[in-house]
Amino acid sequence: MTAPPGADTTVSRPPATADPPRPGRVRRQRPARSASAWLWGAVGVAAVLVLWELYKLLAPADGVSVAGMRVLPRTSDLAMPHVWDMAARLLAPVTRQEGSPPLWGVIALGALTTLGIAAVGWLVGMVVGFAFALVMQRWRLAEWALLPWIILSQTVPLIAFAPIVKSWGSRIEIGGFEWQDWMSVALIASYLAFFPIAVGALRGLQSPDRIHTELMRTYAAGYWSTLLRLRLPASVPYLLPALRLGAANAVIGAVVAEVSTGLQGGIGRLLIQFAGQASGDPAKAWGPIFGAVALGLVAAGSVALLGVLLKDYRRGETT
Numbered sequence: 001m002t003a004p005p006g007a008d009t010t011v012s013r014p015p016a017t018a019d020p021p022r023p024g025r026v027r028r029q030r031p032a033r034s035a036s037a038w039l040w041g042a043v044g045v046a047a048v049l050v051l052w053e054l055y056k057l058l059a060p061a062d063g064v065s066v067a068g069m070r071v072l073p074r075t076s077d078l079a080m081p082h083v084w085d086m087a088a089r090l091l092a093p094v095t096r097q098e099g100s101p102p103l104w105g106v107i108a109l110g111a112l113t114t115l116g117i118a119a120v121g122w123l124v125g126m127v128v129g130f131a132f133a134l135v136m137q138r139w140r141l142a143e144w145a146l147l148p149w150i151i152l153s154q155t156v157p158l159i160a161f162a163p164i165v166k167s168w169g170s171r172i173e174i175g176g177f178e179w180q181d182w183m184s185v186a187l188i189a190s191y192l193a194f195f196p197i198a199v200g201a202l203r204g205l206q207s208p209d210r211i212h213t214e215l216m217r218t219y220a221a222g223y224w225s226t227l228l229r230l231r232l233p234a235s236v237p238y239l240l241p242a243l244r245l246g247a248a249n250a251v252i253g254a255v256v257a258e259v260s261t262g263l264q265g266g267i268g269r270l271l272i273q274f275a276g277q278a279s280g281d282p283a284k285a286w287g288p289i290f291g292a293v294a295l296g297l298v299a300a301g302s303v304a305l306l307g308v309l310l311k312d313y314r315r316g317e318t319t
Helices: 023-058 083-091 103-138 140-153 158-169 181-205 210-218 223-261 267-275 282-309
Strands: 064-066 069-072
Touching: 023 083, 083 103, 083 282, 103 140, 103 181, 103 223, 103 267, 103 282, 140 181, 158 181, 158 223, 181 223, 210 223, 223 267, 223 282, 267 282
Parallel strands: none
Antiparallel strands: 064 069
């Protein structure tokens, strides 16, 4: 059958859609994103160093005061040493005694001691936090009862809490077991680490859509099957950021607990010890601060190794 004269014979076609990205393209983009993240991180560190030196150069020696109150620090060498002076001090010996080790070596040894204690605290906090998340996800009444107390627990000041933990721990004797001082520090580290892990794991376990949970019910899957096959894989994008935050919190708790309890050998004790020598050697006091910063970065970055193992479940990772 032919169309009548003057009729529009143009055939409408659906708009062309772009081809879906190939797996090869996605794999090539991941190293680029990783390199970009490292590059911007290096730019951020360089910007902080430049701002430090610019402020030291341009600001007055007594700092900036408003209405008789100092709002910006002093720029003297005692308060703000030059960046190159602090870097050179890391390579110099700790003391003037012959055979004294370099400052960076002492700081590295103290950081490793604190890292080991913080790792124990992080593991304990992970177990406790995930256990709380499982209980709160399983029973809504438990979530209503426990979650406010979990949030409230983080308002307790560690400086006042740490000596109490050490005092209680020193009285624990079970058979041949005796409580060690580093265990008190690890316990306080776990106290800070469990909170983000509990909240992140709870949010992840509750993240599956209702249609997915109902599908598991149609398969007659029980609670544990649904947990292993649906809820745990779905919780990975929420759990990994929580684990990183928990690792950083464990380092903070370990450093603060070392300062409060007077534990020897850690980076926290070096902070107090070298701060007392700042009047005669100001650049030396900044060494443990750099060590504590590097320690937190190592602790949070080590969780990335766990993320590599769980890379197939990291789609849409939250922050």
